[in-house]
Structure formats: structure tokens, C-alpha cells
Amino acid sequence: MPATTTVNAVKFHDIKSNQPRNFAISWNGLSALLTISVPNSDKTQRELWSPVTYFPNTTRGNRNVDQVTCLVVDMDGEAFDHAKLDGLEYLAYTTWSHTDDDEHWHLVLPLAYPVPAYRWHEVWTRLHERINVVGDPQTKDPARIFYRPQHKPLATPRLKMQSGEYIDPQLDQPFVANAVRRPNPRAYQSKKKHYWEDEAWWNEPQDLSRFNGMTKPQIAAALLLELRELRKSHSLN
Numbered sequence: 001m002p003a004t005t006t007v008n009a010v011k012f013h014d015i016k017s018n019q020p021r022n023f024a025i026s027w028n029g030l031s032a033l034l035t036i037s038v039p040n041s042d043k044t045q046r047e048l049w050s051p052v053t054y055f056p057n058t059t060r061g062n063r064n065v066d067q068v069t070c071l072v073v074d075m076d077g078e079a080f081d082h083a084k085l086d087g088l089e090y091l092a093y094t095t096w097s098h099t100d101d102d103e104h105w106h107l108v109l110p111l112a113y114p115v116p117a118y119r120w121h122e123v124w125t126r127l128h129e130r131i132n133v134v135g136d137p138q139t140k141d142p143a144r145i146f147y148r149p150q151h152k153p154l155a156t157p158r159l160k161m162q163s164g165e166y167i168d169p170q171l172d173q174p175f176v177a178n179a180v181r182r183p184n185p186r187a188y189q190s191k192k193k194h195y196w197e198d199e200a201w202w203n204e205p206q207d208l209s210r211f212n213g214m215t216k217p218q219i220a221a222a223l224l225l226e227l228r229e230l231r232k233s234h235s236l237n
Contacts, residue, residue, distance in 0.1 A: 041152070043150060089109065
């Protein structure tokens with residue numbers, strides 16, 4: 001049995017939306033929603049979802065994600081192989097681009113326990129290696145969003161499901177929902193340095209999706225606000 005049944009997900013109205021809204025609070029609820037595929041001539045008109053929780057009163061972006069609760073594997077042109085997933089709980093649905101000759105799947109596996117966003121890159125890599133799939137490396141960021149199931153008109157969507165164990169992220173110290181959490185990275189400070197003084201932080205790929213749909217003046221204002229927050233945090237030490 002899984003260590004916990006807590007699986008949270010949020011949704012966004014469209015690709016330009018940056019306001020997360022509640023989508024599901026359990027694996028049963030999420031998997032039920034992901035079994036419904038609708039015909040669509042324009043895939044950008046479909047809602048998107050993400051298996052994460054956000055810090056309160058924040059918008060879409062890696063630095064605002066609190067924890068990740070599912071692994072979503074974006075399999076573009078990669079055939080679905082059931083044998084790789086023996087004993088694991090999962091749901092897989094075909095995406096808008098799927099055809100019999102060019103397969104496109106979203107494979108969703110609930111995690112045995114939530115993973116803090118700042119640990120997600122290492123967990124993403126480890127779990128892809130464990131189930132022996134390539135996946136799309138551009139989906140490694142914790143704030144990645146995925147379209148809800150949809151298919152082209154006259155196309156036939158496909159769905160695969162299996163009951164089993166929730167996949168174990170294999171963290172050295174499993175994240176517990178009621179334990180003390182690492183705070184929002186905007187305010188994070190280690191004992192020796194600020195987070196922005198950590199070379200590893202700056203070497204990570206930067207997520208710019210939080211600026212989708214914003215005008216240049218709005219982006220400039222958002223960057224200025226972040227700079228002020230960094231200076232304010234720095235002045236406290």
C-alpha cells in the first residue's frame with residue numbers, strides 16, 4: 001500500500017494563465033478527471049493541470065511551488081511499454097498529437113509521498129531511470145503544466161490504467177506534509193549564505209513561464225518586485 005494517499009493538483013484556465021486553482025485533492029479524484037478526453041480542433045483551448053501545491057497567494061512559477069505529488073512523464077514519439085511499470089499504480093492518456101504511427105502519451109504516477117520542489121530535479125531524473133523511459137527533459141521543472149486529456153476531431157483517444165504501489169521518490173529524508181517545510185525560496189536562507197549566493201541555484205534552468213501572457217511593463221514590474229524582495233531579505237542579515 002502507498003505510504004500516503006495525499007495527491008494534490010492545480011489547474012490553469014489556459015497556457016497564459018498564471019493563477020493556480022484547485023483541481024484535485026486525491027489520486028482517485030485526479031485519475032477520474034484524467035480519464036475524460038474531449039475532441040478539440042485547437043489544443044490551446046483546453047485547460048492545463050499540474051500535480052503540485054503552491055505557496056499561498058503566489059502565481060505559476062518554479063519558485064512558488066511548495067511540493068510535487070505525481071510524476072508526469074511526457075512521452076513524445078516513445079511507445080508505451082507496460083512491462084516497465086510492473087506493480088506500480090499509474091494512469092496514461094494519449095495527447096492531442098497522438099497517432100498510431102507517432103505515439104504521444106502522458107504517463108502519470110502518484111508518488112508515495114510529496115517531494116519538496118527544490119528536490120524535484122534529482123527525483124525526476126532518478127524516477128525516469130528507474131522506469132526506463134526517456135521523457136522530455138524540458139518537463140523537469142516543478143511548475144510544468146500539462147494539457148488535460150483531449151484529442152483531434154475524429155481521432156480515438158487511448159487510456160491505460162493499473163492499480164499497484166505508489167512510486168517511491170527514494171529521498172534520504174522523506175517529506176512529510178505536517179513536518180517543518182523549507183520556506184518559499186524567495187525568503188530561503190541557509191546558515192551560511194542567501195539562496196541567491198549559492199552557485200547551484202543559479203546553475204539550475206530558470207523558469208520563465210510565470211511571465212506568459214504578461215506585457216513588457218508587467219514583466220519589468222514583476223522583476224523589480226523580486227529585486228526588492230531580495231534586497232529586503234539581504235538586509236535582515
